[in-house]
Amino acid sequence: MSAALLKERGFDVTGVFIKAWQPPFMPCTWRDERRDAMRVAIALDIPFLFFDLEKEYKKGVVDKMIEEYKANRTPNPDVLCNREIKFGAFWEKAKALGADFIATGHYAQALQRVPLYKATKGNPLQLREGKDKEKDQSYFLWTLTQEDLSHTLFPVGHLEKPAVRKLAQQYKLPVAEKKDSQGVCFLGEVTMEEFLSHFIEIKPGKVLNTEGETIGSHRGVIYYTIGERHGFEITDKSPLSGAFYVIAKDAAANTLTVSNKESEILSLSPSKITVKSVNWLNEPESPTLSARIRYRADKLPITLVLAGKKLAVAFNEPVRGLSLGQSVVFYSGEECLGGAVMDKVAAL
The missing domain is CATH 2.30.30.280 (Adenine nucleotide alpha hydrolases-like domains)
Incomplete structure (x- = not known):
């Protein structure tokens, strides 16, 4: 649907299918997915490219995920995929071919930011939640930078999912009735438990x-x-x-x-944690923010503090179900300011 909306707005659009890595013990499904993508490109009368990023995916997503599980931590492969593949290797290949922008189907928005936070170089943008709060994917995009946002388009971010479905039907796209993808993309129908048993x-x-x-x-x-x-x-x-x-x-x-x-x-639930791999799209002026500790979870009031020389997140109350290795994503209202990886429980 993103390609159709961009073409309607006058962009010169090329469809791209990214081949990710799949383990050899799993049934092959990527050819079916590529066929669906090709059918959409034909329906929209746009060029179609195939990017084989299998090696990049294995090294940048799968290997890192397995190492985190070995360390008794619960990683977030969707965050890794966005950073390493969609906004990393994919953009580099697209740029080398002359692309000015890449576009994805994420339910999120990149908008001119209001002057509430410290200025960054250039003309800063803000990453905002998608209009559809049930589908909002800003949580998975906290590793992006101002440079990433400057060449990224989110064509469906201002729409709700039913509206996207309706538009896909109006455009007579062959995937208009296709079910939403669920879970980690390279696992398909295989459970995480079965997958990990082959490597650990x-x-x-x-x-x-x-x-x-x-x-x-x-x-x-x-x-x-x-x-x-x-x-x-x-x-x-x-x-x-x-x-x-x-x-x-x-x-x-x-x-x-x-x-x-x-x-x-x-x-026994923590109320303060140290974090690592911190990334700010726009730095906050106040240490008092809200944060999500998992996808679709309610935002929790937090305060950024120092624990020794490390940045820490202090919650107002003990937090049940907090998993080290997962992402904590910081918000001010609907703006995603950035995030970090939850590292260790800190002393109060």
């Missing part, structure tokens, strides 16, 4: 309560994130026990610690 030695282990007593078992520590309530077995419980949530992971001991007590879960 995983052993079942014990599930503990907060007293260190064994109350169940799990399939492998790396499969679980903090706050998760499914996938492990609790053998020592009563019918009134309620749901148990993962509150700690010990990779060395291969154990999960869980609890079904709200007060206990909150008391």
Whole structure:
């Protein structure tokens, strides 16, 4: 749909299919996806190119993701893909062919920013949430820079998903009724658990309560994130026990610690973390912002502080389900200012 909207606005548009990496044990699906993209290009009467970025994807996304899981952290491959592939290798190839812009189907907006934050070089833009708040993808774009925004177009960012579907039908695009893609793009129908089992030695282990007593078992520590309530077995419980949530992971001991007590879960939930790989699209003048710790999560009030020499994020209240390795993305209203990777729990 992005290509159709841009062509209507008078842009000289070329469709591009990017071939990502897929593991050899998975069924091949990229040819079907490429065929769909070619059908759209034919329907719009625009040129079509094929970019094989398999090596770049393996090195920049997959290998980094696996290393993070090995370190008992939960990475965000969609953020890596945007940084390394769509706004990295793809732009470099497009630029080499003479492109002035690249365009994606992200539900986000790049607009002239209002003068609320410190000036950056040139004519700064602001990355804003997409109009459709259920589909907004600004969370995955925090690694972008002003340079990236200057040559990037988000043609559907000002639209809601039903409107995009309706336009696709009006343009008679062959993918107008195609379901939205879900999950990590290179996994297809394969679960993350099955994928990781081919690259990391995983052993079942014990599930503990907060007293260190064994109350169940799990399939492998790396499969679980903090706050998760499914996938492990609790053998020592009563019918009134309620749901148990993962509150700690010990990779060395291969154990999960869980609890079904709200007060206990909150008391062990962090309210301050250090961050790394910080990126600002526009730096804030005030340390008081809001932040998301996962896609589609509610924004939480936060304060940026120093923990020694490291930047830290202080939450107003303990945060349940905070997973180290994931992204914390900073906002002022609907503007995405930047983000970072959650690194370690910090002392208060």
